[in-house]
Structure formats: structure tokens, C-alpha cells
Amino acid sequence: MEKAFELAEVKDDKKAQYASYYLRDEARYWWESSKALLDRKVITWEKFMETFLEKYLPIYMQDQLEMRFLNLRQEDMTVAEYEVNFSKLARFAPEYVNTEEKKAKRFQQELKPGIRSQVPLLEIRNYAILVHKAIIVEGEKEATKRESEGKKRKFEESISDQGSSKFRGKFGKNGGGQSQKFQKFKPGNGNKKNRF
Structure with missing residues (x-):
């Protein structure tokens, strides 16, 4: 209105x-x-x-909404989702966000530790810029994680391939078949000396 x-x-x-x-x-x-x-x-x-x-919106409901704001943490939300919830609830606790600096500080305090630890280095006091930078940090962390998982998967696949090729080399082409060396010592193959 x-x-x-x-x-x-x-x-x-x-x-x-x-x-x-x-x-x-x-x-x-x-x-x-x-x-x-x-x-x-x-x-x-x-x-x-x-x-x-x-x-x-009686006082007790306003108090509940204020408490929801004070207990708000990023946790499993993305930075963008956290920002939406932060903005919705911030109006019920105006004394905590009545300046740009206070608003930015409060938002930063409740980011995930991995993001929160990198953002203070930038010394941002503007809320909109802080949100933007936190989204960038989150994106970079996700890209690094995907890259690391991709490398790990490739490494595991190469180890798996090496293991199966060694197995095939040791036990013949079919992998589970018996080698010729083992067949020599099999009972009834005509070799009386090495019979079991």
C-alpha cells in the first residue's frame, strides 16, 4: 500500500x-x-x-516471526533461498536490520561456515553486494566440489580397470577360468608324478 x-x-x-x-x-x-x-x-x-x-498480525504472532528471524540460518538452503527468507522475516525485527551495515552483518553471520569464512575478507558493508558475493563464493565452491568428485570418479574407474586387467592377465581371458598351469596338476590329466 x-x-x-x-x-x-x-x-x-x-x-x-x-x-x-x-x-x-x-x-x-x-x-x-x-x-x-x-x-x-x-x-x-x-x-x-x-x-x-x-x-x-497480533503482538504474539509478531514476536514469533521475530524469533523465526533471529533463529534463521542458511543450513541446507542456497544463498538465494536464504536471502528470500531473510528478507521476508527481517521486517519483523527492524532493530537488527535498520542500517545497511547491520543488515549485511546479520546476513553474513548466519551463512554456512564454508561461505561465511571467505566473505569477511571482502569487508562488505552493503547488503546487496554481500548477497551477490556470497552467491559467487557458493557457485565457486560447488564447481570445485563437482570437479573434485569428477577427478575422484575417474581415478576410481582407472583403478578398477587396472585391477580387472590384472585379474584377466593372471587367470586367462575369461577371468574366472582356470589357467593352463593349474590344469597340469589336475587329477586324471595323465601326470602321475603331480597327482593329488
Whole structure:
């Protein structure tokens, strides 16, 4: 609504009236009865917001959302997913993010250790730049991990190939067949000296 006020250049004394126009169904009925109880000719935007939040986002819910923000960690999210959740919840804990520097610091503190350990070297105080750099670090870490896994797989395959070729060389072409040397000593092959 505040973006709409700015765009439509709505004056302060008309903001509550403008916002209430967009209420529908149950919210509309609720506002009509609440407005009558307020008993004012002009309802300020601040009073409208206070009344609206008491109904649709009471203090205990705001406290829960603030705690969710304070407990938010990147954990198994990507940096982009973490940023979306951070931005959604940050408005419920404004005192922790009311400057660019505080916001950037809070975001950085709860990144995964592997990313968090590299970002401070850049000494970034701007939130948007910090998010961008953290995404780059995450991308580089993922590329390095894939590259390392690829090399490991190739190494394991080459070891496996070497092992099977040695096995074939030792035991004949079919791998599991008997070598001619072993067949010499088999009972009944005519060699009385080496019979078992």
C-alpha cells in the first residue's frame, strides 16, 4: 500500500481511506465496525495500521516471526533461498536490520561456515553486494566440489580397470577360468608324478 501511496501521491490524511477501499469480504466488514469504534473524523495511516495489525498480525504472532528471524540460518538452503527468507522475516525485527551495515552483518553471520569464512575478507558493508558475493563464493565452491568428485570418479574407474586387467592377465581371458598351469596338476590329466 505504501508503494501505491507513493505512486498515486496520496496525502497523509487520505491514506487510511485509500487503503480501506481495497479491503474485501471479512476484512471490509471488520473495518466498518472498527472505524465506528474509533470515533474519529480523520483516521491517520498510523492508527489504521495499528488497528489492522492488532486484528491480522497480533503482538504474539509478531514476536514469533521475530524469533523465526533471529533463529534463521542458511543450513541446507542456497544463498538465494536464504536471502528470500531473510528478507521476508527481517521486517519483523527492524532493530537488527535498520542500517545497511547491520543488515549485511546479520546476513553474513548466519551463512554456512564454508561461505561465511571467505566473505569477511571482502569487508562488505552493503547488503546487496554481500548477497551477490556470497552467491559467487557458493557457485565457486560447488564447481570445485563437482570437479573434485569428477577427478575422484575417474581415478576410481582407472583403478578398477587396472585391477580387472590384472585379474584377466593372471587367470586367462575369461577371468574366472582356470589357467593352463593349474590344469597340469589336475587329477586324471595323465601326470602321475603331480597327482593329488
